[in-house]
Amino acid sequence: MLDTFEILTTSGVVLWSRTYAPVNPSVINNFISDVFIEEKGAVAGARNSQPAASNPLYKADQHTLKWTFVKELGVIFVAVYRSLLHLSWIDKLVDNLKTIFIDLYGDQLKKPNTTIVECRKFDEYFDQQYRELESSGSLNTARPAAIAFLSEENAIQDDTGDEPPLPPGLKHRGKAQNNSQERPSTAESTPNTSRPSTPSGNHLVVAKGGPMGKMSRRARKIKNNSAPVSSGDEAPARKTKKAPKKGRKWDADGFADEEDDSLQLDYSAVHNTLTSDSEIDVVARSTAGEGVDSSSWGTKTSKGQFVLKDLDDEVHSILESAEAKNASKTETKGGLVGSGLSTISSLFRNVVGGKTLTKEDLDKAMKGMEDHLLRKNVAREAAIRLCEGVEKELLGVKTGSFESIDARIAKAMEASLTKMLTPTSSLDLLREIDSVIKPPATSMRKPRPYVISIVGVNGVGKSTNLSKICYFLLQNKYKVLIAAGDTFRSGAVEQLKVHVRNLKELTEREGGRVEIFEKGYGGDAATVAKDAVREAANEGFDVVLIDTAGRRHNDQRLMSSLEKFAKFAQPDKILMVGEALVGTDSVAQARNFNSSFGPGRTLDGFIISKCDTVGDMVGTLVSIVHATNVPVLFVGVGQHYSDIRNFSVKWAVEKLLSNS
């Protein structure tokens, strides 16, 4: 069953939790850093207030996490359970508890400068929901799958779908069966679809009592309340049905008696309303909904103590009122004067600040920001993701004093670019090399050479950047062996030899040592690399730099040899060289190279070459980090050996947002 359920804030404080089986806290910590901070995965990112079902599952070794997030309050709801179990009601539980918690403690959460939220009483609400959903869930585990069938027949592989897709023959039958079972609840949610023309048939199915029949009405009500709007729509629809044709009666004199409408010819409607279980339910529910509005439940809460039944009612009324609120949210504010006043005040706030941002405000400005990013050579995909992220972040936010919308967006964009480009752990190459070639005495590791290999597409400057890194290492007095792994292109080996000769001359008095390891042309690059590492270990070199042949990222034949290469050479760092000049293609390049080293091995960093040739248009940096989540380590800024720089996030963000 459920292992643990936690309610925590984005600042990291656990507000409330219930544990059934202890779960290592690192599971949730990893979940937070993966989903919210690093935004790994294609659909990751903190979507605001979505129901738990539409948030992707997060799986950690043996556990599955279901979660939902309320942005304006900064509260995350997480349910953790064993991956082996299929708990179809978890989504519902997470969503309901979110609604209840926000309703009860929302104003406490808004208080500034405190982390204390008094929510001990939430235990009772949790217990109630847990018991209710668990009992209804165990009776009818197939339900979510059935709903999935009905609502989106094409998307069979739903996350919650715990049934494997049925073979086609079965599928039809299964669907029909589900359909009929489902009818009492789903018929309401789709008032437009034809009501069953034969009410008796419908009635029959219900009476036969599938799993639905066994459920208490209350339990079913909970299941049903996913469609509160429809309950409102339902009533007029039925009225029109009743209205239609008056039976014309002839009285004794031969005149049509038009007053008598107490008698109806359309018996089916009455029959339907009174007998069909679902209809009664609808009526009951709509009256219950009215009861909520008259705040009858409010007095119950103020008493402060509940018998179980009251708690039930209260929970239901909270859930229903939340649904109703959702439904009425779309209503527009009427009144010419009102709209005029709001226009004036919004104009005023535009200048003075303190304006609450809405989607319309943001749309135009975001379009401008997107264009700006595109002009900076950011791939469209990355630009859209950034803008969507910023828009989500800003929706409902108040601007500061004398702050225009554009300024606010620029600020948010700067923050989100910084977050994206900042590496999770900073890299100090020299320290890392030191720790490998001179391991601390306590660590039991044997000293070995540090291996760096460089990959990339043709002509981006792999050999040039390799020799730049080599020059930097030589200045720090390391002994470097360069392996000529490009056994394919004519002149590649000779080119490296020239570099080595130059580097030798340049660093003679600094005390570095550099040699080249080559096996001529036509050999296997992976074997050459392996031999080079062995040779370096024997000869006492500190660092091995492996050059590779340039390859097109969409050529399977060439890319497949990289996996073998990674296995043979076991590089400590695989760096990919990317051009700042390249546009949208950078995303595909980075992705393909990142995934070509086999399972469990990815790129460790990027070198962006030719940054001096593009001026401010350094969007490639953003595109590749967006595509892979791999940090940029170095940028090439010129033609000389010394023209390589550490990547500075501040510099890149400044260039990206500059308006020239």
Add this chain to the structure above:
Amino acid sequence: MEVLKQFLEYLLTPSTEVFIIGALIIFLLPVIVHFYIVQTTPYTSLPSILLVGPPAAGKTSLLTLLERGDSAAATHTSQIPQSVELTVSDDHGATTFREAARIDAPGSHRKFLLVDTPGHGKLRNQHAMTHIASNTLRGIVYMVDAASLDDGLADAASFLYDVLLALQKRTGAGKTSKAPTAIHVLIAANKLDLFTALPASLVRSNLEAELGRIRQSRSKGLLDSGVGVDDIGSEEQDDWLGQYGSEKFSFGQMREFDIEVDVIGGSVLDGKVDKWWDWISDRI
């Protein structure tokens, strides 16, 4: 239409009422706008103490412990900074944080904000540096996990290096000759309740040694992108922490920049944070 015409005519004819109302509008509107803006901006001049450090050191736990007074809440990875209003006693009415956390604590109090920052590598620099730049800052508590310092030393030290360097630059960066208020640093060695934890003195020497190594390798490392040829060797790009050219780094060298660094051990889980609380009280 006729009414409107008359009204406009009345408005545009010079008369006493029009002058008075016009003058009122002209003089009162700026006042009203002023009060409106003052009211909407929050009151922010409380002194503050910043909590920084590598992830999983116990920053948020300490924050909740100091706020609640009895025990720390369970915590997970933080994503946003969180500030909490705390009070210290002026006249030794409440000597411990446990008493100060109570609402009816005796004596007179001063309020301050304790600001917790996320420790995750992607977020920490951004948040820590914006807070260091603020002028209400009175002190920095740098939390380290003394129990896992062997593995996390490089990470803990490199972030500490960044923080100290930012403080050092701040001392020199003022436009006036008046030095900015001194910001002292407390290195809080947390989790001393665990068996593997190093004592405070060892934490201090380990960090000093590691900071020295980082200083060495950074001085030899590549320049940052964006540094032009003209800037090389200028004061601003000087990333040397402490006394220039010195062989070994020690926290004592930071005194030159008016930064006192103390290392004090404690444990959030056991509630042994009184020494940290005293340190914080001294800063406010």
